[in-house]
């Protein structure tokens with residue numbers, strides 16, 4: 001059984017994409033929307049300041065037997081602070097727009113978004129089990 005929300009979203013995107021049918025235009029929009037997601041995150045640091053980026057090289061090599069859980073604790077995200085509501089809204093909007101164009105790409109290629117979620121989730125589960133043993 002397909003996920004209803006996912007399929008509804010994909011159908012709505014399909015209806016909205018009547019004016020943007022070219023694969024070339026959709027590919028360009030996928031790239032542009034991805035860049036806008038990155039820009040919105042950067043703006044939370046440079047324009048707002050609710051988040052800070054402090055990146056540096058790892059001080060010690062990672063243990064060879066490190067699990068995914070170990071890596072989560074050993075590796076730094078290089079970001080600190082907490083998104084303010086304005087930046088959160090902005091980033092969510094940009095991610096939503098990126099999802100829209102990724103879904104439009106699925107539509108043009110006759111791919112089902114929910115099937116992709118399931119497939120990717122299964123891959124992640126396999127990877128997690130492999131790394132936890």
Ligand SMILES: [Zn+2]
Nearest residue numbers: 048050084087
């Ligand atoms: Zn902010």
